[in-house]
Amino acid sequence: MSLETTEGPEYRIQMTDICKSFGGVHALESVSLNVKRGEIYALVGENGAGKSTLMKILSGATIPDSGEIRIEGKTVHIHNPKMGIDLGVSVIYQELALMPDMSVTENIFIDRINTGMKIINWKQLHGEAKKILKDLGFEKISPSKKAADFSIAYQQIVEICKALSRNSFILVLDEPTAVLSTVETEQLFKLLKKLRDDGVSIIYISHRLKEIFQICDRGTVLRDGKNAGNVTISEIDEHTLVSMMIGRELQNYFPKRTSHIGEVIFEAKNIVRGTVVNDVSFTVHAGEVFGISGLVGAGRTETLMAILGEDKRDGGSIFIKGKEVGIHSPIDALKAGISLLPEDRKTQGVLLELPIMHNITISCLSKLCRIIGVIDGRRERETADRLIKKLRIKIGNPWDPCSSLSGGNQQKVSISKLLGADCAVLFFDEPTRGVDVGAKVEIYNIINEIVTEGYGVVMVSSEMPEIIGMCDRVAVMRNGRITGVLNKDELTEQNLIKYSMEVV
Ligand SMILES: Nc1ncnc2c1ncn2[C@@H]1O[C@H](COP(=O)(O)OP(=O)(O)OP(=O)(O)O)[C@@H](O)[C@H]1O
Numbered sequence: 001m002s003l004e005t006t007e008g009p010e011y012r013i014q015m016t017d018i019c020k021s022f023g024g025v026h027a028l029e030s031v032s033l034n035v036k037r038g039e040i041y042a043l044v045g046e047n048g049a050g051k052s053t054l055m056k057i058l059s060g061a062t063i064p065d066s067g068e069i070r071i072e073g074k075t076v077h078i079h080n081p082k083m084g085i086d087l088g089v090s091v092i093y094q095e096l097a098l099m100p101d102m103s104v105t106e107n108i109f110i111d112r113i114n115t116g117m118k119i120i121n122w123k124q125l126h127g128e129a130k131k132i133l134k135d136l137g138f139e140k141i142s143p144s145k146k147a148a149d150f151s152i153a154y155q156q157i158v159e160i161c162k163a164l165s166r167n168s169f170i171l172v173l174d175e176p177t178a179v180l181s182t183v184e185t186e187q188l189f190k191l192l193k194k195l196r197d198d199g200v201s202i203i204y205i206s207h208r209l210k211e212i213f214q215i216c217d218r219g220t221v222l223r224d225g226k227n228a229g230n231v232t233i234s235e236i237d238e239h240t241l242v243s244m245m246i247g248r249e250l251q252n253y254f255p256k257r258t259s260h261i262g263e264v265i266f267e268a269k270n271i272v273r274g275t276v277v278n279d280v281s282f283t284v285h286a287g288e289v290f291g292i293s294g295l296v297g298a299g300r301t302e303t304l305m306a307i308l309g310e311d312k313r314d315g316g317s318i319f320i321k322g323k324e325v326g327i328h329s330p331i332d333a334l335k336a337g338i339s340l341l342p343e344d345r346k347t348q349g350v351l352l353e354l355p356i357m358h359n360i361t362i363s364c365l366s367k368l369c370r371i372i373g374v375i376d377g378r379r380e381r382e383t384a385d386r387l388i389k390k391l392r393i394k395i396g397n398p399w400d401p402c403s404s405l406s407g408g409n410q411q412k413v414s415i416s417k418l419l420g421a422d423c424a425v426l427f428f429d430e431p432t433r434g435v436d437v438g439a440k441v442e443i444y445n446i447i448n449e450i451v452t453e454g455y456g457v458v459m460v461s462s463e464m465p466e467i468i469g470m471c472d473r474v475a476v477m478r479n480g481r482i483t484g485v486l487n488k489d490e491l492t493e494q495n496l497i498k499y500s501m502e503v504v
């Protein structure tokens, strides 16, 4: 099938009146969407608006209750992902689906290797993989190496190659840049634009509105499972898009903070872990938001892990309120008064199979006991309700498993868990990853409240506007070292990039 074909109906994808309910939750109510060939189409909306569900329906991972799908003008019934792939639809999820121990070539041609081919001509396959990678401008990725040897950004490129090797001409990217740094995002965008110019239809889901304006042509806004409007991106501004998404005006994006910056409350001195964390020292004051910036792989998360005792430290010491504390495990860290919102909520943040309720209250269970060991059910419910309301977590029933929540709402559950614990210093690793604009502001407000109460906050973030908008001081890391600590008046994108790209 040629990608350049211009014959056929105006729209390559026509989804009409799609409905889908999960129990009592109407995830999608009569949603329609039309995408042309050779365009990048944005799908935006708050957490739980129904974006992923709509795309799962297009790819065959979820069956709709009603509605019609046409591809190239023909009505299709997509009952499973294999049918989706055969119809040319590939979805790239934020959680990558590569086999880490297999080579890049094996990953790209996995369908062909699994079926049909009796004798595999590796030389030929490596050659084909090399050609696809070269055509896309990524000759640096060696096809015979293991997928796990490459950064997440490159693994994502391999996923795209896999989709292209299947002749997919409809490519769905569900929050692809959540795990990428600015530079890597630029690389991805260059590739997406090239694919668009080759005629691929790309549906792009992201909570980073800047990106929508940077690469998308048209788009649909979903709100509470309904279509809140179709837009041509060049004709609207960010403010209008946000209002459409949340159904109201959003005032201050980075709310003002009135915290008083006090004494040093936390100090990390000469932290070392192998070669990934190299002599890292910094202090955090009470009432301060201290940022850690840098590219993916610069050692930001690793630094937090070494401090928290999650990874074994090879050197360095930690002080809370001037007193040295011995931390050898996350439990020691919690006892010393440090808690963490982890970067990867799927494996570390929430217990997916446990009810939402228990996930929220798990860190403060001891406070919810009237008699030792017996949880006061009413108090547990009240605590959970308060946090659900405060963070505006969109849930059906608090006894449903956490896995039934949309991605962003799982992140909010993870934050509520952190707030339940009582600590002097809170570490937030990518706190707003996958979270919608409205909820981002809620999270910023919560961070502001925390520091105003005199706690210290350490925030790792790949989103530069967030670092600039929220932090009092920022350490920039590169290759496991701090290359500079910037004060508020020095916080600009240029400075952050400068310190994260070169040793200064
Ligand atoms: N398997 C499921 N079981 C129960 N409810 C579900 C299931 N999948 C989705 N939902 C519900 O459907 C609604 C839409 O979820 P969806 O994942 O499509 O949202 P989203 O727009 O992708 O949000 P996010 O930006 O947070 O990823 C949510 O209320 C979610 O809880």
Ligand SMILES: [Mg+2]
Binding pocket: 051, 052, 053, 174, 406, 407
């Ligand atoms: Mg989603």
